[in-house]
Amino acid sequence: MNKLNYATLEASKRLIDAGMAIMTDVVRIVFVDGSDKLFPSHFPINSANHPEVDTIYPAPSMAEVWRELPDIHNEYGITMMKYLGDTWCKYYDPHGFASTNPTDALIGLLIWVRNGGV
DSSP states (O other): OOGGGBOOHHHHHHHHHTTOOOOOSEEEEEETTSOEEEEETTSOOOTTTOTTEEEEEEOOBHHHHHHHSOOOOSSOOEEEEEETTEEEEEESSSOOEEESSHHHHHHHHHHHHHTTOO
16 A cells, blocks of 8 residues: 555644544554554444554545545645645645645645635
């Protein structure tokens, strides 16, 4: 499983903190020792039947985040580019979001948009 196709733990936490629960095919399970791992969302694991599990976060893919972005009704839309190892995502605006993980860059854009950025 390519980890760059899914949100990092930090980006998943930012989505939850922003009040955005996205239905995902994959979840990131954080264990009590602080480690984390990606699992299919239908995997039958939770803290009740596995005491080593601390928290479970949705781990959206790029496609799942893209689907949550609103349609833009202007001539610019969304710009996404790769520059010096980072993926930059933005609306036609000087404010953009960059990350080495392209899914995290899209999540930054989604949170900004949903909080009234456009």
